[in-house]
Amino acid sequence: MWILAPWLIIIIITIIATILSHPKIKGLIGERRVRKQLRRLPEENYKILNDITLKEKKGTSQIDHMVISPYGIFVIETKNYKGWIHGREDSECWVQTFYKHKTKFRNPIKQNWSHIYAIKENLPEYKDLPYYPVIVFAGKGKLKNLDVTTDVISPDALFETIMRHRGPRKLNDNEIGEIFTTLTGASMKDKQTKRNHVSRIKWNVKMKKMKERALICPQCGEQLIRRIDKSGEFYGCSNFPRCQYKTKLHLESK
Numbered sequence: 095m096w097i098l099a100p101w102l103i104i105i106i107i108t109i110i111a112t113i114l115s116h117p118k119i120k121g122l123i124g125e126r127r128v129r130k131q132l133r134r135l136p137e138e139n140y141k142i143l144n145d146i147t148l149k150e151k152k153g154t155s156q157i158d159h160m161v162i163s164p165y166g167i168f169v170i171e172t173k174n175y176k177g178w179i180h181g182r183e184d185s186e187c188w189v190q191t192f193y194k195h196k197t198k199f200r201n202p203i204k205q206n207w208s209h210i211y212a213i214k215e216n217l218p219e220y221k222d223l224p225y226y227p228v229i230v231f232a233g234k235g236k237l238k239n240l241d242v243t244t245d246v247i248s249p250d251a252l253f254e255t256i257m258r259h260r261g262p263r264k265l266n267d268n269e270i271g272e273i274f275t276t277l278t279g280a281s282m283k284d285k286q287t288k289r290n291h292v293s294r295i296k297w298n299v300k301m302k303k304m305k306e307r308a309l310i311c312p313q314c315g316e317q318l319i320r321r322i323d324k325s326g327e328f329y330g331c332s333n334f335p336r337c338q339y340k341t342k343l344h345l346e347s348k
């Protein structure tokens with residue numbers, strides 16, 4: 095057993111390393127680091143929105159994080175890349191170099207500006223609001239030869255970066271709350287959820303009526319039978335008194 099132990103340790107380490115290096119797991123770890131930093135912001139002044147999907151001219155805009163503050167709106171795009179990251183403020187693509195292998199990806203600063211336009215379209219009353227784009231590289235990517243004026247940072251610098259941008263107050267508490275509600279309401283994800291919810295209610299009402307017409311109790315599935323009491327004729331569940339279901343519908347007439 096003691097001869098096998100070192101091998102066992104190597105195998106376990108390899109398994110753990112493989113799990114941790116999986117893009118999804120790495121994404122989650124990076125995401126946690128970002129959220130941890132956002133939680134440090136003083137709650138009374140900074141409202142956080144995570145994973146918002148807004149409509150824009152060409153399709154939708156998925157925004158990782160937004161922080162609504164008295165000084166403006168921070169729009170945070172997180173990326174998980176390893177290797178070396180090269181890029182310039184206004185080039186179309188950035189390059190990831192990993193073991194001499196180069197991969198191009200869309201300039202996250204430009205991507206983030208398209209998110210900001212989508213937010214602006216949803217906030218027509220707040221045209222002159224300052225926006226602060228922030229790009230967070232949450233993976234092991236080393237930022238090399240970056241020629242940028244936008245904040246391109248690691249998760250650990252997020253709190254300080256947001257706290258640094260404290261100009262004159264542009265929004266009061268009510269306005270911050272209003273923007274928060276507007277953007278939450280405009281998020282496609284929420285809209286889809288709402289739509290599903292409404293259609294489920296409609297479906298339930300329809301099913302209830304169909305069952306009643308077939309003289310099946312919608313509540314327990316037993317038969318509905320015609321009854322008469324002081325208030326008149328109705329259909330009640332044959333499972334009475336265990337099931338109290340009754341309906342005033344004039345079933346025969348339909």
Ligand SMILES: [Zn+2]
Pocket residue numbers: 311312313314315316331332333337338339
């Ligand atoms: Zn019943």
